[in-house]
Amino acid sequence: MHDFSSDLARPRPSDLLSQILLGLRLDGVSYGRCVMRPPWAVAFPARPEARFHFVARGGAWLRxxxxxxxxxxxxxxxxxxxxxxxxxxxxxxxxxVGIDSLARTEVAENIYLVGDAARARGDVLSDGDAVMFCGAMRFNLDPLHPLLTMMPDLMRASELAARDPAVPALLDAMEREVALERIGAFGMLARMADVLAASIIRVWVECACSDASGWIAAVQCPRIGKVIAAIHAEPERDWTVPTLASLMGASRSSFAEAFTRTVGESPAKYVARVRMFQARRWIEREGMRVAVAATRLGYDSEASFSRAFKRVMGLPPAAVRQKHRDAARTI
Structure with missing residues (x-):
């Protein structure tokens, strides 16, 4: 007789993907309500944070x-x-002109009036004015995480709206919030922007999964996905090929071959990248000392850890820690 309880206990592919996506959160860095009177053109330089733009009124061209x-x-x-x-x-x-050259007035923590909204708050808008709500957001995942590197440079909500009814509902709610200008509107818009951005990513992932290849295909595979989820859940663990093969329930050779074929790189290389991504988060965002990160990941010396870190990330961990110190001084 078939044991259906074992089927219920076995993680489904979607559950495994959900485990990976648990780490994919967006933290708002700054938001701005922008009123722009033509002619205007604003350049947004390349930055590590994600950028979000919502056109509440009028229109705009995006290069x-x-x-x-x-x-x-x-x-x-x-x-x-x-x-x-x-x-x-x-x-x-x-x-x-650069975005940083525009007039800016802070109205709440990390929320600003930008452009003509800052210079002449309360002015009656003319027909040609564009009203936008723009934000900079930071992913909890490292920028080199496989999921982020697979994403397109640009995602448009209208192209994904048909696949998720929550997307047009959020767009309508944001449009009303901008138009009414009620008390606390900016804070509400910032939270809705976070949710909308996360919804856009979720719909994109679901679309990608319908024609999955590469990393998402690996996560969708119940056996390999279980291994990937375990690596991301405990990046500091000393993952060896035999341990991972045992987790998948396969021999070392068959596991290594299946993993490399599906993911596109060997288990050892994938584990090394995930561990260094975690180390960079500890050092850059939490200010962890390099020696502490090395010990936490099980390296015998700071020097050996630094060599491994530079090999994967392209720069030494000391440079990342200096970045954290520089950022702390500017606060």
Whole structure:
């Protein structure tokens, strides 16, 4: 007789993907309500944070990271998950200015009025004015995480709305919140922007899973996905090929062959990358000392850890820690 209880206990592929996505959270860095009066064009430089733009009124042209111009209408929202260089403009022909050169007034913690909204708050808007709500967001995952590297440079909410009814509902709610300008509207918009950005990513993942290949295909595979979920859950554990093969329930050779074929790199290389991603988060975001990170990951010496870190990340951990110190001094 078949044991159905074992089927219920066995993680489904979607459950395994959910475990990976538990670490994918967005922390708002800053948000701004922007009122722009034509002609205008604003350049957003490449930065490590994701960029989010919601056009509440009027329209805008977006020059994508690939150099193409995309027309945005009122109610459109776009997410640039890697914060690539891009431009927003009233027309493609207008000369650009940097976003940091615009007038800015803080109205709440990390929330600003930008452009003409800062210079003339309360002015009556003219027909040609564009009203936007823009944000910079930070992923909890490392920028080199396989999921983030697979994402396109630009995600447009309208292209994903048909697959998730929550997306148009959020767009409508944000449009109303901008129009009414009620008390606490900026804080509400910031939270809705976080949820909308996460919803855009979720729909994209679901779309990608319908034609899965590479890393997502690996996560969708029950046996290999179980291994990947375990590695991400405990990156500091001393994962060996025999241990991972046992977790998958296969021999060392068959496991290594199946993992490499599906994921695109060997188990050892994948584990090394995940461990170094974790180390970079500890050092850069939490200010952990390099020696402590080395010990926590089981390295015999700080020197051997530093060599491994540089081999994977392309720079020494001391440089990452210096970045954390520089950022702390600017606060």
């Amino acid at each position: 994508t990271p690939g150099g193409d111009w995309l027309s945005l209408k009122g109610g459109d929202a776009v997410l640039l998950p890697r914060g690539s260089l891009h431009v927003l403009a009233s027309s493609p022909e207008v000369p650009t």
